[in-house]
Amino acid sequence: MPNQTDPLDARRPPTATRRRRADDARVVADVLRRGIDRGDRIGAIDESALTTEFDVSRNTVRDALAILSAEGQIDRSPRVGTHVVRRKAEHGIDALRGLQETLRGLGEVHNEVRVATVLRAPAAVARRLEMSPGDDVVYIERIRRLDDEPISLDLTYLTPDVGIPLLEHDIENTDVFTLLERVSGTRLHSAEQSVEAACADPHSAANLDVPSGTALLLIERLTRLGPTARPVDLEYLRLRSDRISLHATAFRDPQPIGEPR
Structure with a gap:
């Protein structure tokens, strides 16, 4: 058998x-x-x-x-x-919120403004903001602190039509996103974000109070404004990976991607 x-x-x-x-x-x-x-x-x-x-x-x-x-x-x-003894603060990247908004309830977020000025846009920045080569941009460099501990080093480039009026507001105690909507009178539209790991260079390490070479989270974020979704804000955010974790909710595409093999 x-x-x-x-x-x-x-x-x-x-x-x-x-x-x-x-x-x-x-x-x-x-x-x-x-x-x-x-x-x-x-x-x-x-x-x-x-x-x-x-x-x-x-x-x-x-x-x-x-x-x-x-x-x-x-x-x-x-x-x-x-x-x-310590938990990381979750930073949601699936919603367009500033750091103060996303970390509300986990402590006080304070901004130490290192630089706030107008300068000629680097060519790569001008392209991302859909500006002409040699145009001016508003540049802001901030250290973000959760309570008294530095957690993020933010480099921000803004188009001058919204950036220059924004400098007249309280950028030490208010998120840039909040101020962008305030000075423009319209809502933010969307943001394109990329996340990668980066080692802390000596300057970043000193500002974030970590050893040089420490692993950081590096976010590039291009934020668009209003119904036309024009780009107005390009940021490079270096976050301490020992104090911040990134969170997002993903949904399956409703349309089939392809037949299974």
Whole structure:
């Protein structure tokens, strides 16, 4: 009689390959990190409970907690135990909000204005803002602080029709987005954003109070204004990756992209 294969066998996943302890520790650290940032995990952390939750060894959990301790999110003490001491502030990039708006409730955002002037636009900036080569732009450089800690170094180029009136307002205590709508009398339309990792150069490191070479989040954002969606604001934002995490909600395209292979 020919051998018959159980049809369920074809649907059973293959036996999982045993992972190294370092791989398991990274998985545990990643899940815990996001839980801390969202506020799901606060206060004391029970190591024994984590071994059960993740089905890993006690040493794996300790390796994961060592990662988070080195990042400054938890504190481990022989007498006190393990406690969450700091969470990252979530910066939503799927909504057009300034830093003060998006971090509301997490602390006070203060702006230290380093430069606010009119200068000739670099050629690349002029192209992005759909201006002519050699045109003037308003340039603003700010250090953004959450409470008293520097978290972002912002370089902003504005078209002069909105940038020059904006300089007459309180740019130390107000988001540029808020002021753009105030001086133009119209709502912002949209923004194109790109995010990448960048190492802190000596100047950025000094302003953000981190060691040179520290990994930062670099955002390029081109903001458009009004019903015509004309570009008026080009920004380069360097954010401390140890204090800020980026958040967005993505939706599946309603139209099929292509037939499955």
